[in-house]
Amino acid sequence: MQSPGAIEISRRDLLAASAATVTVVSAHSLSHAQTKATTESQSTKVTFKVNGESRELRLDNRTSLLDALREHLHLTGTKKGCDHGQCGACTVLIDGRRANACLTLAVMHEGDSITTLEGLGQPENLHPMQAAFVKHDGFQCGYCTPGQICSSVAMLEEIRANIPSHVTRDLTAPAEITSDEIRERMSGNICRCGAYSNIVEAITEVAGRKA
Amino acid sequence: MRAFSYERPASIEAAAQAAAGMDGAKFIAGGTNLLDLMKLEIERPTHLIDVNRLGLDRIEATPEGGLRIGALVRNTDLAADERVRRDYALLSRALLAGASGQLRNRATTAGNLLQRTRCPYFYDTNQPCNKRLPGSGCSALAGFSRPLAVVGVSDACIASHPSDMAVAMRALDAVVETVRADGTTRSIPIADLHRLPGDTPHIEHVLEQGELITAVILPKPAGGKQIYRKVRDRASYAFALVAVGAVVQPDGTGRVAIGGIAPKPWRKEAADAELPNGAKAAAAKLLEGARPTDDNAFKLTLVERALSAVLSEARG
Ligand SMILES: Cc1cc2nc3c(=O)[nH]c(=O)nc-3n(C[C@H](O)[C@H](O)[C@H](O)COP(=O)(O)OP(=O)(O)OC[C@H]3O[C@@H](n4cnc5c(N)ncnc54)[C@H](O)[C@@H]3O)c2cc1C
Ligand code: SF4
Ligand code: FES
Numbered sequence A: 001m002q003s004p005g006a007i008e009i010s011r012r013d014l015l016a017a018s019a020a021t022v023t024v025v026s027a028h029s030l031s032h033a034q035t036k037a038t039t040e041s042q043s044t045k046v047t048f049k050v051n052g053e054s055r056e057l058r059l060d061n062r063t064s065l066l067d068a069l070r071e072h073l074h075l076t077g078t079k080k081g082c083d084h085g086q087c088g089a090c091t092v093l094i095d096g097r098r099a100n101a102c103l104t105l106a107v108m109h110e111g112d113s114i115t116t117l118e119g120l121g122q123p124e125n126l127h128p129m130q131a132a133f134v135k136h137d138g139f140q141c142g143y144c145t146p147g148q149i150c151s152s153v154a155m156l157e158e159i160r161a162n163i164p165s166h167v168t169r170d171l172t173a174p175a176e177i178t179s180d181e182i183r184e185r186m187s188g189n190i191c192r193c194g195a196y197s198n199i200v201e202a203i204t205e206v207a208g209r210k211a
Numbered sequence B: 001m002r003a004f005s006y007e008r009p010a011s012i013e014a015a016a017q018a019a020a021g022m023d024g025a026k027f028i029a030g031g032t033n034l035l036d037l038m039k040l041e042i043e044r045p046t047h048l049i050d051v052n053r054l055g056l057d058r059i060e061a062t063p064e065g066g067l068r069i070g071a072l073v074r075n076t077d078l079a080a081d082e083r084v085r086r087d088y089a090l091l092s093r094a095l096l097a098g099a100s101g102q103l104r105n106r107a108t109t110a111g112n113l114l115q116r117t118r119c120p121y122f123y124d125t126n127q128p129c130n131k132r133l134p135g136s137g138c139s140a141l142a143g144f145s146r147p148l149a150v151v152g153v154s155d156a157c158i159a160s161h162p163s164d165m166a167v168a169m170r171a172l173d174a175v176v177e178t179v180r181a182d183g184t185t186r187s188i189p190i191a192d193l194h195r196l197p198g199d200t201p202h203i204e205h206v207l208e209q210g211e212l213i214t215a216v217i218l219p220k221p222a223g224g225k226q227i228y229r230k231v232r233d234r235a236s237y238a239f240a241l242v243a244v245g246a247v248v249q250p251d252g253t254g255r256v257a258i259g260g261i262a263p264k265p266w267r268k269e270a271a272d273a274e275l276p277n278g279a280k281a282a283a284a285k286l287l288e289g290a291r292p293t294d295d296n297a298f299k300l301t302l303v304e305r306a307l308s309a310v311l312s313e314a315r316g
């Protein structure tokens, strides 16, 4: 984990710096210095790993992790559906855990490891989940598919880590891989084409193979 | 989204101080509610204070036999904690009934408590809404109010509080611990955290500007059967129309909090006292003074029926 002090220029440093400058300059420069400080502090330098490779970016603070991946790093495998946490198309793994990349800021991920669909596997070397989606026709248009695949890979890990779900009957017993569990746990990934049945089949096959 | 500056303070004290005296400063935790609202410019902070790396992500036993849950513990981790599953099953169940796996991995204990309403007009910036724009009027009163509140409401606002977790916390008598900018701390019983709308629906809780939630304390386990029953339009990934969180003892006594019907998790001592007499009697106390709309009057019946189902499950 990254130490919290590592942020390159803090707002306080900037404000302190501009305040120091203005003691010797005119009121006009005062407002100018403050404006400048504000604009600069609206971006932040951030370094994180994406698919194993260290990436350093200076980003407008508003940039979502999703936009950083797609627009700045040109990893367009991760999709933008709703941009509001409702569809799951933007699902990536952050330090191995699935998350909606649209509802987190890139600058909040200093030192984190991000895995996108591209990092799971490539056409010549597919991840077993990617291969299973192809085999079982787990898609039609394919737009939700990167999110479905990232989500399902992490979801199976959650079951193995004994994280319960809404349909887990006994909270004190180990979590099981059943079709009901898979459906409930994948409910954060919407498929407008309705490929759900084939998606569940693909996931079930991978789950069985690894179990 | 409006531009803002961003900082990652090094300590809890620094975080609370950073927000003091700066009206536009806000804490960001999971970001799953705040960023959603910032994109729509419903929330417009000028400065964000990232509280994710302050070491507030632990769950510890208290000397009183309860649990101290760090404000930044993720909803997934809280629901999966062995002690919570064993001794506070109601809390695990409520958390697991909310949002999606992805969202629960980011959503935090404090952020969940302070999440804002899902009233459709609060989200639609073209419509009047007293909560979003004080004094502009309430579009829900004569509009689509099916998901909204029936008790604790005012002429200014009938928004419901959307949290599942908060319902369990209310039934379990949780206490919220905070630190203020001047370094002083306080403990706020969850019953007193959220405010009713009155004529200031934009003020939703009692926290001061810059007051940071550091933990939520659970008293020692309540025992009994702990049941969370959420009624919603879809079987998963939907907010509650009505949710019942109950702790029922073998002798039929217990406590109950309701979600989806009020601006805060709703509990009444008088209703707890009626639990041994059945759902009808308890629901009557819970719904005293209810002011439903034509759209959401169904919730009155639904509360009684959901509670009835919970009580028979507890007996069974
Ligand atoms: C599609 C979707 C479906 C959902 N479904 C459900 C559902 O069914 N049930 C449910 O209960 N919830 C649901 N949610 C809401 C979700 O639970 C909340 O968004 C989440 O719990 C908020 O936590 P957070 O840490 O992300 O908060 P943030 O968005 O980071 O913050 C929320 C608020 O809390 C403040 N805050 C955060 N931490 C602190 C602190 N330590 N001290 C003081 N203030 C603080 C922030 O300033 C902000 O005002 C859903 C959300 C989405 C997007
Ligand atoms: S119910 Fe409250 S949140 Fe909804 S429109 Fe009325 S004032 Fe706004
Ligand atoms: S794009 Fe992130 S959930 Fe839809």
Ligand code: FES
Binding pocket: A138, A139, A140, A141, A142, A143, A144, A145, A190, A191, A192, A193, A194, A195
């Ligand atoms: S394959 Fe088209 S949205 Fe899922």
